[in-house]
Amino acid sequence: MSVFVHRHSRVVIQGFTGQHATFHAEEAMKNGTTIVGGVTPGKGGQEHLGLPVFDTVHQAVEHTGADVAGIFVPPPFAADAIMEALEAGIAVAVVIADGIPVHDMVQVKRYAKDRNAVIIGPNTPGIITPAACKVGIMPSHIYTPGRIGVVSRSGTLNYEAVQQMSELGMGQSTSVGIGGDPVNGTDFVTVLRAFEEDPDTDAVIMIGEIGGQQEVEAARWARDHMKKPVVGFIAGVSAPPGRRMGHAGAIISGQADTANAKMDIMEELGVHVVRNPALIGATAHRVFSWH
Amino acid sequence: MNIHEYQTKELLRGYGVPVPAGRVAHNVDNAATIAEDLGGERWVVKAQIHAGGRGKGGGVKVANSLDEVRRYTNEMIGTHLVTPQTGPAGRLVQRVLVEQASGIEKEFYLGMVIDRASQRITVIASASGGMNIEEVAKTTPERVIRETVDPAVGLMSFQCRKIAAKIGLRGKQISAATKLMLALYRCFRDKDALLVEINPLAQVNGGELIALDAKMTFDGNALYRHSDITELRDFDEEDPKEVEATGHGLNYIALDGNVGCIVNGAGLAMATMDAISFHKGKPANFLDVGGGASPEKVGNAFRIVLADPNVKIILVNIFAGINRCDWIAEGLVQAMRDLSIDVPIVVRLAGTNVELGAPILEQSGFPFIMADNLDDAATRVMATLGASS
Numbered sequence: 001m002s003v004f005v006h007r008h009s010r011v012v013i014q015g016f017t018g019q020h021a022t023f024h025a026e027e028a029m030k031n032g033t034t035i036v037g038g039v040t041p042g043k044g045g046q047e048h049l050g051l052p053v054f055d056t057v058h059q060a061v062e063h064t065g066a067d068v069a070g071i072f073v074p075p076p077f078a079a080d081a082i083m084e085a086l087e088a089g090i091a092v093a094v095v096i097a098d099g100i101p102v103h104d105m106v107q108v109k110r111y112a113k114d115r116n117a118v119i120i121g122p123n124t125p126g127i128i129t130p131a132a133c134k135v136g137i138m139p140s141h142i143y144t145p146g147r148i149g150v151v152s153r154s155g156t157l158n159y160e161a162v163q164q165m166s167e168l169g170m171g172q173s174t175s176v177g178i179g180g181d182p183v184n185g186t187d188f189v190t191v192l193r194a195f196e197e198d199p200d201t202d203a204v205i206m207i208g209e210i211g212g213q214q215e216v217e218a219a220r221w222a223r224d225h226m227k228k229p230v231v232g233f234i235a236g237v238s239a240p241p242g243r244r245m246g247h248a249g250a251i252i253s254g255q256a257d258t259a260n261a262k263m264d265i266m267e268e269l270g271v272h273v274v275r276n277p278a279l280i281g282a283t284a285h286r287v288f289s290w291h
Numbered sequence: 292m293n294i295h296e297y298q299t300k301e302l303l304r305g306y307g308v309p310v311p312a313g314r315v316a317h318n319v320d321n322a323a324t325i326a327e328d329l330g331g332e333r334w335v336v337k338a339q340i341h342a343g344g345r346g347k348g349g350g351v352k353v354a355n356s357l358d359e360v361r362r363y364t365n366e367m368i369g370t371h372l373v374t375p376q377t378g379p380a381g382r383l384v385q386r387v388l389v390e391q392a393s394g395i396e397k398e399f400y401l402g403m404v405i406d407r408a409s410q411r412i413t414v415i416a417s418a419s420g421g422m423n424i425e426e427v428a429k430t431t432p433e434r435v436i437r438e439t440v441d442p443a444v445g446l447m448s449f450q451c452r453k454i455a456a457k458i459g460l461r462g463k464q465i466s467a468a469t470k471l472m473l474a475l476y477r478c479f480r481d482k483d484a485l486l487v488e489i490n491p492l493a494q495v496n497g498g499e500l501i502a503l504d505a506k507m508t509f510d511g512n513a514l515y516r517h518s519d520i521t522e523l524r525d526f527d528e529e530d531p532k533e534v535e536a537t538g539h540g541l542n543y544i545a546l547d548g549n550v551g552c553i554v555n556g557a558g559l560a561m562a563t564m565d566a567i568s569f570h571k572g573k574p575a576n577f578l579d580v581g582g583g584a585s586p587e588k589v590g591n592a593f594r595i596v597l598a599d600p601n602v603k604i605i606l607v608n609i610f611a612g613i614n615r616c617d618w619i620a621e622g623l624v625q626a627m628r629d630l631s632i633d634v635p636i637v638v639r640l641a642g643t644n645v646e647l648g649a650p651i652l653e654q655s656g657f658p659f660i661m662a663d664n665l666d667d668a669a670t671r672v673m674a675t676l677g678a679s680s
Binding site for chain 1: 480555557642
C-alpha cells in the first residue's frame with residue numbers, strides 16, 4: 001500500500017501554471033502519478049498540460065476528487081495555500097517552498113490541529129512512492145519500487161541514501177522528506193507510525209540532522225511500538241555549536257542535540273546507527289538481511 | 292538576524308516594555324552629553340556588539356561621574372572586546388549605550404522563543420535572573436517556568452499572571468509583569484522574532500520591573516515584510532565572506548580545517564563534512580550552493596572557498612535533483628579557466644544529467660580527480676592530501 005501517497009492518489013497542483021510547478025508536474029506524470037488538475041487564482045477555466053485549471057482548491061476538489069495537493073506557491077503565500085488545501089478536504093498537502101516564515105507555520109499547525117490531514121514539509125523535496133505517485137522535485141530515476149521506507153529532513157541527503165540503497169538492490173516503499181524547518185507539518189514519529197502500519201514496508205531508514213529532539217523521540221517511539229528494524233543517521237557531527245547550517249532547523253543549541261549525542265541515545269534505544277554517511281546503504285543492507 | 296541591544300531596547304520601548312533611560316553614543320563627547328542629559332549620579336556604559344557575555348570581557352561598566360563615563364567610553368570604543376562568545380580575536384566596539392544606572396533589588400529572566408518541541412511560541416521565565424538560562428535549566432530545572440501560547444488566541448493575561456506568580460512576584464508587580472509580557476509578546480509576533488531574551492528583568496526602586504538587558508533574533512525568512520528591522524542589520528557584526536556568499540545565493544560558514552567543500556543541499560553538505568571527518572580529515576567550510584546552481588554560482592562558490600588560505604584541497608559533491616550535473620560541470624571548467632586554482636579538486640557528481648556532466652570534466656583537460664560515490668570522494672581527498680604533504 002505504501003504510506004500517504006499511492007497509485008490511487010489524485011493529485012492537484014497549487015501554483016500549477018508556474019515554471020517549476022509545470023516542470024515537476026510533467027516529470028511526476030511520466031513517473032506514473034495521477035495529476036487531475038491544478039489551481040492558479042485568476043486562471044480558472046483554462047487548460048494547462050491538458051488538465052483543468054481552477055481558481056480555488058475547493059473547486060478543484062469538487063470537480064476532480066483530488067485528495068493530495070502539491071503546493072508550489074512561493075513562501076510568502078504558502079501558509080494561506082496550505083490552509084486552503086486543508087479546508088477543501090485535502091488529505092495530504094505537500095509543501096515544497098523553502099523559506100516560509102516560522103510564525104506562519106505555527107499558525108498553520110494550529111489550523112491543522114483536529115483536521116484529519118497530513119502536511120509534508122515545508123522545505124522538502126516532497127514524497128514519492130516509486131512508479132506510483134510522486135509529489136515533489138526529487139529526481140525520480142534514482143528511486144525504485146521496494147519494501148524499505150525512507151524518511152529524512154534533508155533532500156539531497158535523501159537522494160544520497162536512496163542511491164546507496166539502489167546500488168545494493170534495495171528499493172523503497174515510500175520516501176518521505178519531512179523538511180528542514182524547525183516547525184514542520186509532519187514529524188518523524190508520525191512517519192514511523194505509518195511505516196510500521198504499512199504491510200508493504202519491511203524496514204525503515206531515518207535520516208536526521210543536528211538540532212531539536214525529534215529523532216530521539218522517534219527512536220524512543222520505535223523502541224516502544226515498532227517491530228520493524230530502523231537504521232538511523234544524524235548529519236552534522238562536524239558542525240560547530242550555535243551555528244545555523246543551512247537549514248533553519250539545523251542549529252545546535254545545547255549538548256543534547258549535537259549529532260553525536262543524538263546518535264548515542266538513538267543507539268541505546270535500539271536504532272541501528274550509521275556513523276559514516278557513505279555507509280547508510282551498506283548498513284541498511286547488512287541489518288535488514290538479518291531480519 | 293540579530294540586532295544591537297540599544298536597537299532592541301528602542302523597539303521594546305515603542306511597545307511599552309519598560310527599559311532604562313539611555314541613548315547610543317559613537318564617541319566620548321557624545322557619551323558625556325548623553326549622561327548629562329539623562330541626569331542622575333550613576334550611569335552604565337555598555338559596549339554594543341552582537342556577542343553575549345560582555346560583562347565578563349569588561350564591556351559593561353558602572354560610572355560614578357561624567358569623567359568615568361568618558362573614560363569607560365574611551366576604553367571601549369575602537370577596541371576589540373573579547374567575550375566567551377566572540378572567540379580570541381574579539382569584536383570591534385564602534386558604539387556604546389549610555390544608560391541611567393538602576394538600583395537593582397532582584398533579577399529575573401524572561402524570554403520568548405519558537406519552541407521546536409511544542410511547535411509553538413513558549414514563554415520562559417525564571418526567578419534566577421542575570422545568569423545563563425541554559426545553566427539554570429541544567430542545575431535547577433525546577434526554577435525554569437515554561438508556558439506555551441495557543442496560536443489561535445495568543446498569549447493570555449491569565450498565563451502572564453501564572454508565570455508572574457511562579458517566579459515569586461506579588462501585589463502590584465503581577466499586573467505590571469502581565470502588561471510587560473503582553474507588550475513583549477506583541478512585539479515578538481509583530482516583528483516575526485525567533486527569540487527575545489530579557490536577562491535580567493530587574494526589580495528596581497522598591498518593586499518596579501524594568502528590562503535591564505535585551506536581546507532579540509528575527510526570522511530571516513520574514514524580513515521581506517519588515518523593512519524597519521532589515522534596516523537595523525549591522526554587516527560589521529557578520530563574517531564578510533558569509534555576507535558575500537549570501538549575496539550570491541550561497542550558504543557559507545567558515546570552519547578551521549583545510550578541506551574546502553562545495554555541495555548542494557544543507558543536509559548533504561553536513562554529511563559531506565561528516566564523511567571527511569570520519570576519514571580523519573578537517574572540513575574548511577560548510578557551503579551549500581542550493582538548488583538551481585548556475586555556472587556563475589559555482590564560480591562564486593570557488594572564489595569564496597579559495598579565499599581561505601587554509602584550503603589545501605576542494606571536494607565538490609553534487610547530487611542533482613533540481614540542479615543539473617552538466618551545468619555544474621560547465622561551472623567547474625569555467626572556474627578552472629578564470630581562477631588560478633593550484634589546489635587539487637575532487638569531484639563527485641550524481642543525479643540529474645550526470646551522463647552529460649562527467650564527460651565535460653573529463654574532456655576539459657583539467658586534472659579533476661573523479662570520485663564514484665561519497666565514500667570514494669572522502670577517501671580520495673585524504674589520499675591526495677596525504678600524498679602532497
